[in-house]
Amino acid sequence: xxRSVLLFVLTLAAGLFIGTCFTGQAVAADKKAAVKTVxxxxxxxxxxxxxxxxxxxxVGFDIDYMNAIAKAAGFKVVYKNTAWDGxxxxxxxxxxxxxxxxxxxxxxxxxxxxxxxxxxxVGQILVVPKAVKAKAIADLKGKKVGAxxxxxxxxxxxxVAGVELKTYDEVxxxxxxxxxGRIDGVVCDNPTAANFALQNNEYKAKFKIVGEPFxxxxxxxxxxxxxxxxxxxxxxxxKAVKAKxxxxQYEKKWLR
Amino acid sequence: MAQIDKTKxxxxxxxxxxxxxxxxxxxxxxxxxxxxxxxxxxxxxxxIACILYLAFFKPDPYVEILKFLPDGIYVTFKVTVLSIxxxxxxxxxxxxxxxxxxxxxxxxxxxxxxxxxxxxxxxQLFYIYYALSKFVNVPDMASAVIAMxxxxxxxxxxxFRAGIQSIPKGQAEAARSLGMTPAQSMFHVILPQAVKTxxxxxxxxxxxxxKDSSLxxxxxxxDLLRRGREYASESFNYFEAYTVIALVYLVIxxxxxxxxxxxxxxxxxx
Numbered sequence: 001x002x003r004s005v006l007l008f009v010l011t012l013a014a015g016l017f018i019g020t021c022f023t024g025q026a027v028a029a030d031k032k033a034a035v036k037t038v039x040x041x042x043x044x045x046x047x048x049x050x051x052x053x054x055x056x057x058x059v060g061f062d063i064d065y066m067n068a069i070a071k072a073a074g075f076k077v078v079y080k081n082t083a084w085d086g087x088x089x090x091x092x093x094x095x096x097x098x099x100x101x102x103x104x105x106x107x108x109x110x111x112x113x114x115x116x117x118x119x120x121x122v123g124q125i126l127v128v129p130k131a132v133k134a135k136a137i138a139d140l141k142g143k144k145v146g147a148x149x150x151x152x153x154x155x156x157x158x159x160v161a162g163v164e165l166k167t168y169d170e171v172x173x174x175x176x177x178x179x180x181g182r183i184d185g186v187v188c189d190n191p192t193a194a195n196f197a198l199q200n201n202e203y204k205a206k207f208k209i210v211g212e213p214f215x216x217x218x219x220x221x222x223x224x225x226x227x228x229x230x231x232x233x234x235x236x237x238x239k240a241v242k243a244k245x246x247x248x249q250y251e252k253k254w255l256r
Numbered sequence: 257m258a259q260i261d262k263t264k265x266x267x268x269x270x271x272x273x274x275x276x277x278x279x280x281x282x283x284x285x286x287x288x289x290x291x292x293x294x295x296x297x298x299x300x301x302x303x304i305a306c307i308l309y310l311a312f313f314k315p316d317p318y319v320e321i322l323k324f325l326p327d328g329i330y331v332t333f334k335v336t337v338l339s340i341x342x343x344x345x346x347x348x349x350x351x352x353x354x355x356x357x358x359x360x361x362x363x364x365x366x367x368x369x370x371x372x373x374x375x376x377x378x379x380q381l382f383y384i385y386y387a388l389s390k391f392v393n394v395p396d397m398a399s400a401v402i403a404m405x406x407x408x409x410x411x412x413x414x415x416f417r418a419g420i421q422s423i424p425k426g427q428a429e430a431a432r433s434l435g436m437t438p439a440q441s442m443f444h445v446i447l448p449q450a451v452k453t454x455x456x457x458x459x460x461x462x463x464x465x466x467k468d469s470s471l472x473x474x475x476x477x478x479d480l481l482r483r484g485r486e487y488a489s490e491s492f493n494y495f496e497a498y499t500v501i502a503l504v505y506l507v508i509x510x511x512x513x514x515x516x517x518x519x520x521x522x523x524x525x526x
Binding site: 108155165173174 | 474476485489494
């Protein structure tokens with residue numbers, strides 16, 4: 001009796017394993033087809049740029065934009081939902097070909113990775129609870145300000161002396177922590193700040209956005225250093241998308 | 257970590273008594289265990305040598321990483337020590353509750369152990385930190401310590417229960433016949449003897465808790481792992497940063513398990 005149970009479990013395990021192998025092969029066979037497939041990583045926790053909707057699809061401004069680029073430049077996109085912390089290491093290791101995940105083009109990142117042309121301009125902005133009277137991060141001296149780990153928002157908070165930076169795996173956790181009263185501010189890109197502070201039903205009564213964005217940044221698509229072929233392909237697509245005015249259309253759809 | 261001790265032969269010449277000692281912590285080295293003893297030495301001094309070598313010959317970025325970490329190491333220790341203190345207290349009460357004849361107390365303690373042991377620590381941390389913050393506002397460090405202590409308290413409770421039950425019944429009966437109350441016999445006779453049995457597994461839990469404390473980094477508690485991740489996310493030196501973190505954790509856990517090993521030997525010698 002016991003042996004038959006063991007046999008059953010082993011058969012099941014073997015079946016699952018073989019099944020996985022075959023799916024892997026199917027994907028590999030797909031890649032050999034005439035249309036080039038580009039695997040793109042995105043951290044879908046950054047609404048409205050990239051997020052997972054109720055049907056578990058990855059959607060957002062970046063996703064629409066990337067699909068339009070692919071259509072214009074003639075390649076196929078496969079998305080890989082990847083945690084932000086480590087997303088850069090993955091492109092360097094060749095786990096995927098590109099990253100579209102609201103990545104700001106910075107000189108430090110350009111040293112390690114190649115970027116496409118900028119596709120949208122944003123800025124860092126401070127979000128605080130309604131009761132907090134602060135005009136800038138510097139007004140929160142001696143207090144805790146949150147940001148997502150490894151984002152330009154975190155780097156901006158770190159620059160301000162006297163403010164304690166708290167880093168989170170996802171920006172949503174930083175907002176949850178602010179709602180719980182453990183931190184007094186969150187710094188992130190303005191579209192995402194607007195999504196959490198103005199559109200989120202739970203947060204819009206609690207939080208407010210402070211003034212205007214205090215940095216000017218450009219998002220770019222990240223590829224492995226030296227992958228010029230893909231950069232050219234992406235730039236061609238971005239140019240076409242801008243020429244068609246699709247970018248304005250997506251801004252209206254996602255950013256309002 | 258499973259350690260199979262085949263050396264204990266049954267004196268009657270019967271089949272070998274094999275004891276399998278399974279714990280989550282690093283192996284506690286003892287003098288009889290010659291192979292493990294040298295393994296400890298190789299790992300401990302090897303890790304220290306690695307850190308020194310990297311810092312000396314590749315100061316950029318290794319010295320920078322090492323400079324980035326100390327406050328994280330302090331936080332890791334703080335979380336571990338505070339958690340173990342509270343876990344011990346919770347464990348003692350749970351252990352006593354588990355052997356209580358009062359059906360309500362016994363049921364409550366058993367339920368606590370069953371529920372906590374059935375939920376992954378990572379889920380508990382998220383739950384106490386983010387889910388319960390809807391009702392009560394607990395600071396981040398306290399929240400991390402509560403979550404770790406509540407989790408480990410359940411395991412400690414089982415250790416205390418086993419330790420107390422390992423003391424022969426005659427001891428309690430003798431204490432009662434001397435006119436001691438049940439509480440007096442527990443705290444003056446049973447527990448002091450049980451401590452000897454309880455200490456080794458508690459030491460193991462201590463090392464295991466130190467390693468599991470790396471999970472609190474998800475709560476934005478700036479422990480060793482989070483500090484390393486912050487460094488890596490800004491410099492993109494993933495390999496270097498995680499190498500140093502792994503080595504530092506290794507040195508700390510090996511050092512602690514050695515301390516616990518020495519402590520155990522002293523207790524056994526007494």
